[in-house]
Amino acid sequence: MTAQKLDGKATAAAIKDELRGRVDALRERGVVPGLGTLLVGDDPGSQWYVAGKHRDCAEVGIESLREDLPADATQAEIEAAVTRLNEDPACTGFIVQLPLPAGIDTNRILELVDPAKDADGLHPTNLGRLVLRVGGEITSPLPCTPRGIVELVQRHGVDWAGKEVVVLGRGVTVGRPMGLLLTRKAVNATVTLTHTGTRDLPELVRRADVVVAAAGVEGIVTGDMVKPGAVLIDVGVSRRTDPETGKSRVVGDIAPEAREQAAWYSPNPGGVGPMTRAMLLANVVDTAERQAGTAS
């Protein structure tokens, strides 16, 4: 079977084109969307992701603001930066880049974000709205990676309804909200959310029409675990350094040979990552439209 690619790069580019038009319309009405980022520390990966978010904003006409703090910033200093972004009228939405350094109470920081400016959809109020709203439309920001995965699959003409989905990983940014999003009436998939305490993971994966792998364990999904015709979504971002060249590259949770069984697969890189970035922009534009009273 030759699996088809769920092209995250091309899909994200198409979404950015759509968003550019919506940003132009907001600007014509005097509304300027602005994304704030709060980065603590000097982790190269996080620095790269934040720089990418600012480049994306420039591409679609969203203004951007940065709050960068050193790795030894205290809880109080980080909370003060969140308060500045909450109060800055030029910032219509913002994110706190995760992970925060060890010793920082991440949940307390996320709870301080004004839910109306929560561009990541990770504030308890917005996660709570996702829990409460099973049918109808959701008018609060959604976590970017799960939202991106739902769109990536739908925009390739693949229907989620009735599919048996196995999600690997119960993290707050991907696994847990993924289950909530996929079981909404508008999507209508059936979800098994697995984790390190799950017994017989291979057997569960073998039954899945769609596998969303967000365990952060290189190659945890192997070819013998994949049902023929399955859809494979790889969220894993492990890094492997070539001992000869010293160069590092991203490796996912799904072993490359597993694609041989699949009908569709998301490449990694080039699949879920670009969609996560595009959905952050979508959340910023949605939020600015709501604040301006022009949401469709």
Ligand SMILES: Nc1nc2c(c(=O)[nH]1)N[C@@H](CN(C=O)c1ccc(C(=O)N[C@@H](CCC(=O)O)C(=O)O)cc1)CN2
């Ligand atoms: N506040 C948040 N923190 C983090 C999130 C998030 O959604 N909100 N997700 C990840 C990091 N992340 C965005 O912040 C992110 C990760 C990966 C990509 C991406 O485009 N990856 C590329 C490959 C990049 C590489 O080679 O290293 C790809 O998949 O093609 C974008 C954003 C954790 N923190």
